[in-house]
Amino acid sequence: MDEVDKILIHSLRQTGTDVGKDVQSVKHFTSELIVEAVVKCLRVIDPALGSGLSPSLPPGMSARFRVGMSLAQACQDLGYKGEIGYQTFLYSNEPEIRSLLMFLVEKLPRESAEASDQPAGKSALLQKSIAAQIKAQLALPWLSPSCRLPLLCKTQNPGPSHSFHSQTLSLPHCLKVPGKKQLKGKPQNTQSPLNLLVCKENDYHRDFLPPVTAQPSQHASVPASLLEQHAGELSATQEWENEWNSQGLLSRLTPEEYRSRKRARLQKRIEEQLRTAAQTRPDTLGAHGSGSDLPELLQSFGGSPLIGDILAKGTRFTHTEKLTFTEEPEKAAKQMAAAANSLPSSHQSEEDLQARQQEELASLQQQLQQLSLSLEEVGGDMRQLTVSIHQVSDELKQKELSNTEEEDSVRVKKQTIYLLPDGENNLAKLQALVEGSAERVVNLAAQWEKHRAPLIDEHRRLKELCSNQEVESSRKLSEIKELHEKISQSAEEAKKKEGLYKQLITEFENLPKDISRSAYTARILEIVGNIRKQKEEITKTLSDTKELQKEINSLTGKLDRTFAVTDELVFKDAKKDESVRKSYKYLAALHENCTQLIQTIEDTGTIMREIRDLEELIETENGKKTVSNLEKILEDYKAIRQENSALAAKIREA
Template sequence: MEEVDGIIAHTLRSIGCDVEDEVEAVAQFSTELVVEGVARCLRVINPDLDLPYKLPPSMSARFRIGTSLASAVQDIGYRGEVGYQTFLYSSEADIRRVFIFLIEKLPKEASQGVEESLGASALLRKSISAELMRRISLPWTPNYCKRNGVCWRGDTWHREAYSDVHSFRSTPLAIPEGLEDLTTPISKETRCYFSKHMPYAQHQPKSSRDVAASLLASNEGQLSAHHEWENEWNTLGMYSRLPVEGYKKKKKEKLLQKISDQISQSVKVAESSNKEMLQSLSAIRTAGTKTKASRFTHIEKLQFAQDEENAVSQVGTPVVHSEEDTQKKREEETEELRKTLAQVTANLDRLRIQSKKFKEKSILMEEEIGNLEESQAAMKEEYKVKKKTLDLLPNAEKNITDMQGLVEASSERLLSLKAQWEKRRQPLIAQYEELKHLAQSQMSESQQQLEEIQELRERMKQMAADTRTKEEVYKQLVIEYEKMAKDVNRSAYTRRILEIVSNIKKQKLSIDQVLLDTRSLQKDINQLTGKLDRTFTVTDELIFKDAKKEEAVRKAYKYLAALHENCSMLMKTVEDTGVIMREIRDLEDQVSAEGKKKTTANLEKISRDLHEMKKENSQLMAKYKKNHNS
């Protein structure tokens, strides 16, 4: 804060405040100096304001001036708490915040706008405006007037890339996936393909001119997909309360269901269109059959024509049939055809029903045959057993003696095998337990290392982003420094900035060292805690096995449990002590901060001002009574 207070004092001197040379900190500012500095800063920011630089002797006038200053500071955008007490009964932190805000609002020397922080958007806007101003200042020349890309750029001739311009054509690139994530397993074939057989990105496009366009398009697609997934996960995925894999699986199922619905809908539309087409074709066909006579009608017409010819040849007069007879014959023929069609349809339906019944009966018969085959196999096995039993009946005593001998030999063999297995089982169980504990410890260590690697990657990404931002800020500051006039004496600012930078570097080094020490201590604590837990688990298992047999081992087991419990309580007590010590330090910091607010001095000052206010009120009342009586 010393550098900040020095810059505030230097700025107040530069705008005309009477700040003595030995005053270098805000804590040394008097009430009159605070009021004068705030008033002068406000007059520089807004010349239309009419604020006095000195405090009058009257207490009511002082309160009015303090209220006016607070209102003026709030009008120019100050968001903190400010009132007449901020200036009349000043606190070091509040006055420092007010002066920092006012100094940031002061106009620059070259009549530029208010100083703003150089962020990424500000840098982009400034670079765009600078490039537009440069382009506007240059004379415009058509492309066909630029021979071989030569153009004038204000001070000299330059060559532009007009001779080698080509269209933006991108080609889809095959890029290895899943190599950056250590938790994702990759098969050997895939890794071999990525390392040996997959062509490089510059060799995948057909033309070398399309390499840059393909890389830009591929990068843009990956970034857009990443941003879309982050937006979707932050808006929809988090509210679903599902893990990432579960949410992706659910989304995939929804997409597949939607695709199947679309396909089924399109199939239904196609079937309806096909039905309409078949109906139109059938309508056309029936229309064609209506215009044509049937085969029987043709035969009938030919027959009647021959009869008419015979009758004409015999009698000499033509025989004419009426239209009603012809229509009646056609209806009879149609009725006969309908009856025949109905009979055929009924026969087909009957045959279909019979075939369905035959199929059901055949299925039932097949199931019954399968059941009979299974029962036959069981009966065959039962027959074999019974046959062997009947074969053994003639020599029953001898066979029983042989069976008893075999049973005894089998039981002795089982006992020997059991003893051999017990001898082999004990070292195997011990080895298994040891390997299990070792695997668990290795798993926990690998998990911890993986978490540390992920944390380091996040920090690396954040540091890379901060570095790029700082580089952009540095470039912009260099450009602005080159544009600024060099005859301005800024040695005081430069000296203070260098001191601030050196102090920040020292603080950063100390902070980094403290962080390293803290991290190493935490790592040691974690290792010792894990080692303690594992040791207790192993010891507990070893003693618990023998505690059931010996009384001394049982007492040792109780003492071990009590020791572990006491150690846990001791560790908890140490942790609670650390928490209490941190709370004590926080309270001490709060006490020191309250002490810096000069509460006692402000209270005494308020008491004096109250006494003065009462004295002024009594004088005014006496004057009022005197005028009223007169």
């Protein structure tokens, strides 16, 4: 039982039960320790079932009875079939407690399932300890500060709390200069702009960049900022991996080429959006004076300037518009200067000054309306002229096409007129030329057929080869995807195994070093040897018992047969002789006495077995600590009576 108790204690310590080092067996468990162990096991097995149970016994006896009954009900709900009640926890019995703890330990989830579902390593141990502390704190009931015990004052202290406020952090990243690898014996060009930029950035990171803990405005924002930065980088990495696995592999490009192609596509889209915006609203560009900024912006994106800038010389209409719009501001400037020269003197009243200003404002608004009307008229004329220009250009193209057709017909007619005087000879020559052309066409067709057949075969072969290559490439692409998935799965498994290895190393380092592996091995081998010897002795005892039973059965049968034969022979002679009759009586008495003796021996064996069973029961009852439990029950009874009397006194006083 010592080995079983050690295994139970080790399992209970893994669930978070505070089992002292001096406790080496179940018989040393106190009622408080039993309750704590059962509650911790129930919380690990079924958190919903064990979350409402307290791991500590309350001071009042009635509350203790309720805790014991609730624990017994929870164990029965979990499937425990043995006898259990409040007495199992308050008045502990070693065999019952051992069987209950064995049942709970067998119900605990296996370490393999936990290791497959949860990450391993030092972080996993830290997370487990944090989760255990949080569960323990959540299981405790909340009380007001005036009613808290010293333990609750420690666990339910509010402590400092801060809001989750993150700020952008500047983190140094390792930059690699793209390009060819440096050859041996050739110095690398350290004066390139990218190398200088990397060097300056490294100098900035080394000399001027403050540490991460000093970058936020408040020290409480450091964890939130780090979590936000890490989450952003992790999400960006996952998005890139998903995009590369879904679209990048299908493009059959390297990651650098795929990124440059995506950047160029995005740059082209922005350029097109800016160009369409500039073409749809040219009046707003001219009104706000941002027409010169747009070409610079397009040139910065790698685009060409606007089409309007190509016509730098301008047309008659643009010159007229420029003169119109330049003369109007000059007139307005002259009027403003005249108004400034004709300012009223100091002796004029403020009312006259305000009246003149109102008149000037009305005249300027009238001029502005006239200018806007003229601008609208010019815009309408410009649109009409543009439409007329498009119409004229279309008519010009149609006229050019008709001219080319007429020139071709005139050329044919000229040649026909030139050949008319000698029509018969020319017709014969034309006929011969047509026949020669027909024969040449036939010869060319035959030659083309000769060349066409191998070309068609070659085309079909190349087409089939191309289709086979496409099928092969698609198959290889699918294999590459599967390999990528296998690599990612293998990497995850390697990380889990590495974390599990680190966890096992830490647990091994935390184990006591005074006992070596050889001692454990020798102890295990000794236990196995003792079990083997016990099995051999049990087998030998069973075989001896079977042989003895067989011998007893054979002797009993032989005795019965001998008595039957002797009884028959003596009974025949007893009818004739008186002395033989007495011998028959003595034979019957001897047989009866022997039967009684055998029955007495069998009863003696049965009584001895019953005595041994009773002795074992006595030892078991002595192990149940009945006397001490009765003393505890009496003390608890007295405590309950005192509590009842105190409550009755309080009721009478009230």
